[in-house]
Amino acid sequence: MALRRLMSTGLGAALATTALVAAAPVAAQDVSFEGQTIEYVIPFSESGGSARWANFYAPLMSDTLPGEPTVVVRYRPGAGSTEGANWFAEQDTDDGTLVFGTSGSTQFPFLLGDPRVRYDYADWQVVLASGTGGVVYFPPDLAERFDGDVDDLKEEFFLYGSQGATTLDLVPLLAFKMLGLQVDPVFGVEGRGDGRLMFERGEANIDYQTTAAYLANVEPLVEDGIAVPAFTWGALGDDGQIVRDPTFPDMPSFKEVCEATEGCETEGVAWDAWKSFFVSGFAAQKMVYLPGSASQEVVDAYTAAFEEIKNMDNFAEISEETLGIYPQATGDAARAANEEATSITPEAKQYVLDWLEEDYGVTME
Incomplete structure (x- = not known):
């Protein structure tokens, strides 16, 4: 690489x-x-x-x-x-x-x-x-409806393999809520690797992996046309603001997607909460x-x-x-x-x- x-x-x-x-x-x-x-x-x-x-x-x-x-x-x-x-x-x-x-x-x-x-x-x-960072990805059919915002995906019903609402999955689950996506988490998976396997088997249609796991295990799925990356959680810039992830500079950050999606706000208590857990869980x-x-x-x-x-x-x-x-x-x-x-x-x-x-x-x- x-x-x-x-x-x-x-x-x-x-x-x-x-x-x-x-x-x-x-x-x-x-x-x-x-x-x-x-x-x-x-x-x-x-x-x-x-x-x-x-x-x-x-x-x-x-x-x-x-x-x-x-x-x-x-x-x-x-x-x-x-x-x-x-x-x-x-x-x-x-x-x-x-x-x-x-x-x-x-x-x-x-x-x-x-x-x-x-x-x-x-x-x-x-x-x-x-x-570290994290990348959200979709199957190809849903990725076709992602164009920098998720407005065209709000009527879709998503399944997501989750370790639990208070684990690191708190960050994606809160992000999905802020974006207005209908995501039903399937709790109880033992690790993000199991969540990825659910995605590969077609049992989940939205997933994220941390940077190391994405590079090792999801990029091959992307090359095979099974997964399409959508956005990253981003990274903290020098001024404390969310910027693009340096490992994936061509992908938009969650902040960019939120700003482009109707009803998602990048200020206020929900944003403050998400950012606090993003720093604790990723940055x-x-x-x-x-x-x-x-x-x-x-x-x-x-x-x-x-x-x-x-x-x-x-x-x-x-x-x-x-x-x-x-x-x-x-x-x-x-x-x-x-x-x-x-x-x-x-x-x-x-x-x-x-x-x-x-x-x-x-x-x-």
């Missing part, structure tokens, strides 16, 4: 500033992990995007952390990732031998006030934030944390290691298939991403809670 041109987007301004300030990463003095094993825990199973992301970074961390420790990815799935996050919240390992990787499906329960959540992101120290989807008890020297060591990884001459090439072309934020940029991805206004939160209850009977009680 040809390497796509790197573009700055999605928390890009903060990331660019950090890159200038930290052109020569601070060497963490008196920190060495020589002979030690770093446990890189993710609250998911061995399959899926988070596992691919963690296993991409693990060997690079081994090479760049001081002392070249062994970095082993551990899996603690359960309760939609809240079980693993609750476990991490109880850890007080301060020597840097434990890190935790979250995803949007860990952030969403926190934003929604899920009673299963016993963790607080403010208690952790973020050292990396990774963005800053995956983050690496140290426990709050870790020392500043340990935090600096991890920051320097991730900076070294990002600055590798071939990083864009080796990361494109797994990460796409999105910012990998460290230092101040990672902290800014963490703040934006784990906060929501009370009005936007209440809007989402009301919508979930009214449309799907889902409550946070």
Whole structure:
């Protein structure tokens, strides 16, 4: 696959500033992990995007952390990732031998006030934030009626394979509602891969996949004439506005489609709610944390290691298939991403809670 041109987007301004300030990463003095094993825990199973992301970074961390420790990815799935996050919240390992990787499906329960959540992101120290994107696609017969807006598709009845209304599928389901599409989610699929298989079998007629999954699994369907891409969720521009996804610059963003579709608004509480979960689920989807008890020297060591990884001459090439072309934020940029991805206004939160209850009977009680 040809390497796509790197573009700055999605928390890009903060990331660019950090890159200038930290052109020569601070060497963490008196920190060495020589002979030690770093446990890189993710609250998911061995399959899926988070596992691919963690296993991409693990060997690079081994090479760049001081002392070249062994970095082993551990899996603690359960309760939609809240079980693993609750476990991490109880850890007080301060020597840097434990890190935790979250995803949007860990952030969403926190934003929604899920009673299963016993963790607080403010208690952790973020050292990396990774963005991603997503692509919505139709079968060819419906794609013929998409011309930048979905006005001609509002009478169509859609089926969509969904993991659940409070998972990452919250972003597409709310987007479909804002566009006025009649989408009936089939809840209970185990992953987005299963949603794609439903589409391939003709059991669903609308789907989305994250960037990595789209590039690996949907582009072949496009080449075979089975699927036609329509739009992306977009990315965050330097001014905090939604812009086109840099991995798919020829596709319109959801914002563009919303603006072109009658009745869809890109301002107001619905838009604020969608954007909050888009940032949490995509623009800053995956983050690496140290426990709050870790020392500043340990935090600096991890920051320097991730900076070294990002600055590798071939990083864009080796990361494109797994990460796409999105910012990998460290230092101040990672902290800014963490703040934006784990906060929501009370009005936007209440809007989402009301919508979930009214449309799907889902409550946070």
